[in-house]
Every structure is written in structure tokens, then in C-alpha cells.
Amino acid sequence: MIWLWLYLGLGLVFGLGVYVQNARRPKSDMSQLLASMRGAQSRTDQILEKVLAPALGSILIVTAWPAVIWFIYKERRNEKREAKRRSDAVFRVRPEDLIGQTTIAEVEASSFVKDPLNAVPDLPFGHLNAAWTDFVSKRPADAVLWSFACDWTSEWGTQFSRRGYVWVLGDALSPWMLTQDDAMEDVHD
Amino acid sequence: MTAQISEQLIFEGQKVPLLTNPLNNYFSLGGRDPGFESTSTALWRGYVGTWEILNDRMYLVALNGTLKSGEDADLESVFPGFAHRVFAHWFSGTLRIPQGKRLEYVHMGYSSTYERDVLLTLQNGVVVKQEIRHNGVGDEDAPEGYSIGGMTTRPSRKANHGDDQ
Numbered sequence: 024m025i026w027l028w029l030y031l032g033l034g035l036v037f038g039l040g041v042y043v044q045n046a047r048r049p050k051s052d053m054s055q056l057l058a059s060m061r062g063a064q065s066r067t068d069q070i071l072e073k074v075l076a077p078a079l080g081s082i083l084i085v086t087a088w089p090a091v092i093w094f095i096y097k098e099r100r101n102e103k104r105e106a107k108r109r110s111d112a113v114f115r116v117r118p119e120d121l122i123g124q125t126t127i128a129e130v131e132a133s134s135f136v137k138d139p140l141n142a143v144p145d146l147p148f149g150h151l152n153a154a155w156t157d158f159v160s161k162r163p164a165d166a167v168l169w170s171f172a173c174d175w176t177s178e179w180g181t182q183f184s185r186r187g188y189v190w191v192l193g194d195a196l197s198p199w200m201l202t203q204d205d206a207m208e209d210v211h212d
Numbered sequence: 213m214t215a216q217i218s219e220q221l222i223f224e225g226q227k228v229p230l231l232t233n234p235l236n237n238y239f240s241l242g243g244r245d246p247g248f249e250s251t252s253t254a255l256w257r258g259y260v261g262t263w264e265i266l267n268d269r270m271y272l273v274a275l276n277g278t279l280k281s282g283e284d285a286d287l288e289s290v291f292p293g294f295a296h297r298v299f300a301h302w303f304s305g306t307l308r309i310p311q312g313k314r315l316e317y318v319h320m321g322y323s324s325t326y327e328r329d330v331l332l333t334l335q336n337g338v339v340v341k342q343e344i345r346h347n348g349v350g351d352e353d354a355p356e357g358y359s360i361g362g363m364t365t366r367p368s369r370k371a372n373h374g375d376d377q
Contacts, residue, residue, distance in 0.1 A: 136336075142271055142299040149301050150291055154242030204240045205304050 034085035037092070041084060112178035116189045116196040120173040127159060127168060130188060134202075148202070158188065158200035166190035171199070174207070182207040214253040215319045215360040221309060222264040222273070223330075229358040231308040231322035234270070235261055235290070238302050246289045247280040252365045259285055263300070265332070268339040270307075272298040301337040310358050313350025319361050326350075326358070 064072070084091050136149035146152040162168075172186045186203035189196050218229035235257075239245045248258025259277025263270055273296065277285040291298045312327025327350050333341035 136299070136301045138269070138299040138301070139267070140271070140297060140299070142294065142297040143301060144293070150238070150294075150298065151241055151243055151302055153244060157242070201241050203304060204237060 031085055034088040037088045038081055038084040041091075109178060112176065114175055114185075116171050116187075116199050117173070118194075118196070120171040121189070121191070121196075122170045122172055124191075125168050125170055125188070130168065130170075131155075151202075154200060158198065161198050162190050163192050163195070163197075166192040166195075169196075171196075214256075214364075215317075215324065216257075216321055217252075217255045217260060217360060218322070218358055219260060220262040220274075221307070222262065223309065223332075224265075227262075228309050228311075230263060231310060231358070232306070233257060233261075234263065234300055234303040234305075234307070235259075235272070237305065238290075238300075241302055243302065244290060246285065248285060249278045249280045249282070251278055254360050265339060270300040270303060270334055270337050270339070272300055299337055300334075303337050304335050305333075307332040307334065311344075313354040313356050314359075315348050315350050315354070317361060324358075 131147040134147040134155070135145065136143045143149040144152060148155045167190070169189050169191045170186070171189050172184075175183050175185050177183065184203065184205045184207055185201055187199055187201040189199040218231055219233060221228050221230035235243075250256050250258045255277075259275055261272055262274035262276075264273045265271075272287065272291075275285055275287050275290065279285050279289060283289075286295070287298060288295050308322070309330040309332070310324075310326035310328070311330060315325040315327060318324045325347050327347060329345040329347065331341075331343050331345055332339050333343075
């Protein structure tokens with residue numbers, strides 16, 4: 024019997040901790056907005072929200088606190104994973120993606136596009152020349168030009184094979200320009 | 213997302229539906245996007261491009277749509293100075309051309325399936341591989357060819373301006 028009281032006692036302490044933490048947490052704008060939209064509550068709704076729900080929640084926490092701890096742990100772990108996934112999904116060129124140093128003249132000489140029907144401008148990168156000139160104009164002072172290649176996964180989980188050029192200045196690898204952005208997926212999309 | 217109106221491809225002398233949007237690649241590589249207005253849930257991209265495979269090279273030969281300014285879009289809206297034909301050198305990937313009866317209708321993007329898919333693999337706008345994928349045999353009463361089930365249309369800004377006058 025003493026183990027049961029000890030178990031419930033620990034649950035009570037844990038429940039108090041949860042209560043204090045929630046009481047300290049500022050109300051979100053969304054919950055305030057929802058409350059303002061809801062208007063006046065009936066007496067039944069008030070009893071449900073202010074008495075019954077907290078009472079049931081407290082009983083659950085005190086009696087099943089190990090499960091609640093596991094649930095909170097899982098939620099926090101998922102939040103961290105989601106934050107990392109979103110961070111990884113923002114494309115950036117990494118040092119390991121760099122292939123080789125080059126120059127504007129070398130790149131331009133190798134990037135002309137030929138077409139027998141003359142359906143492309145006689146400029147570096149053809150129809151994408153404006154993107155190239157824009158990239159060149161954004162060169163940070165003293166930065167050097169590198170080519171890069173990498174695989175990248177978007178926020179939606181699609182994998183892309185990417186190639187391009189990037190301005191490198193010390194540890195800074197930016198801005199970059201893509202010359203290839205091929206989705207590596209089934210064509211049923 | 214509603215099932216989408218396809219692009220058009222002139223392939224082996226016939227105009228066929230194309231379930232790939234090669235202009236997406238152009239925009240993702242930094243190509244100029246004039247800003248298309250979506251006037252239908254079945255055309256979120258706001259335009260329909262007509263492409264042509266000629267001597268194993270892919271060209272964009274027409275573009276129909278509406279710009280956010282209300283003007284009609286054409287080839288020169290995206291490729292100034294190229295009113296009739298644009299070599300799609302930026303595109304590397306697979307073009308999907310559906311053929312035969314519909315196996316399953318999915319009211320989302322280009323997700324519906326058909327008896328066959330002609331798959332053209334391109335590298336920098338040039339066809340390097342062609343294959344046919346067999347997906348199954350459709351029911352006797354299944355509809356033939358690419359179609360979409362329904363859409364909601366919105367008046368374009370140009371139409372709105374017209375109404376105001």
C-alpha cells in the first residue's frame with residue numbers, strides 16, 4: 024500500500040509542477056483571439072472548462088504520470104526534430120559541396136548554348152543570362168568563384184540534385200546561383 | 213489541390229497532354245517570372261505552355277495565360293525577343309505523356325494514372341531517352357485520355373476591369 028501512496032504522491036508533485044509551469048506561461052495570441060471570438064459562455068460550458076476538464080486532467084496526471092512524462096518527452100523530441108528538419112530544408116551551400124575554384128571568364132566561355140534554330144540568345148547561360156549577370160553583380164568584395172554540387176531535400180521531402188556557382192569569402196558561401204535543380208523523384212507528381 | 217490542366221506537347225506530329233511543367237525548372241534556376249494570375253483552381257500556375265519536340269530538342273512554342281497586371285501572357289512575357297520559339301536548354305528531367313484509358317482518377321495535380329506513360333528523358337533540353345511505362349489495363353467504360361474532373365474559376369483582373377467600365 025505504501026508504494027501506491029508513494030506513486031500517487033509523486034504524481035501529485037509532478038502535477039503541481041505542470042500546473043505551475045502552465046500558470047507561468049503567457050497566454051498565446053491565438054488562445055486570446057479564440058476566447059474573444061467565442062463570446063459569452065453558458066454556465067454548463069463554464070463548468071466544463073473551469074471545473075470538469077481541470078479535474079479530469081489532474082486525475083490523469085496524478086494517476087498516469089509516467090505516461091504523461093513519456094508523452095511530454097515525445098512531444099519535445101518531435102518539436103526538436105521538426106525544427107532541425109525545417110532548418111536543414113533551407114538551402115545553403117556547405118564547404119563539402121564545393122568542387123573547384125574558377126573565374127567569371129572560364130564560366131562564361133563554357134556556358135554558351137547553341138541551337139540550330141537560333142531559339143536561344145548568344146550569351147552565357149542562354150535564356151538564363153539575366154540570372155548569371157545578377158549573380159555576378161552581387162559578388163562580395165574579394166570573394167572568389169567556386170562551382171558546387173550537392174543533393175538537397177526540400178521542406179516537403181523532395182530530393183533535388185543541385186549544381187551551380189557560389190561566391191566564397193573566408194567561411195561565407197553566398198550568394199549562389201543554380202545551374203541545375205533536378206528533382207530526383209517519380210514522375211507521378 | 214485540384215487536378216491541373218496539363219501543358220501541351222507537339223510530339224511526333226500530334227498535340228498531346230504533357231504532365232510536366234518545364235517552366236518550373238526555368239523559374240527555380242532564376243529565370244524571369246513575370247507573375248502569372250491564377251484564374252482557376254485547375255490552373256494554379258496561371259499559364260498553359262505549348263512545347264514541341266523537334267529533332268530531339270524541346271522548344272516552347274506558345275504560352276497562354278494572364279499576368280497579374282491583367283495583360284495576356286505570351287512567349288515574350290517570359291522570353292523577351294523570342295516571340296515564336298524558345299529552346300528549353302534549362303530543362304533536364306523526365307517528361308510524362310499519358311496514353312490510353314484512365315486507371316484511377318485523383319483530383320490533385322497530375323496524380324491520375326493512365327494505361328501507359330511515354331517518358332522522355334531530357335538533358336539540357338535534348339531528348340536522351342524514350343520509354344513507355346505500362347501501368348495496367350483500364351476498365352471497358354473508363355474514359356480515354358487526360359481530363360480533369362472539375363474546377364472553380366475566378367474572373368481575371370482584366371475581366372474585372374472590363375466589368376467596371
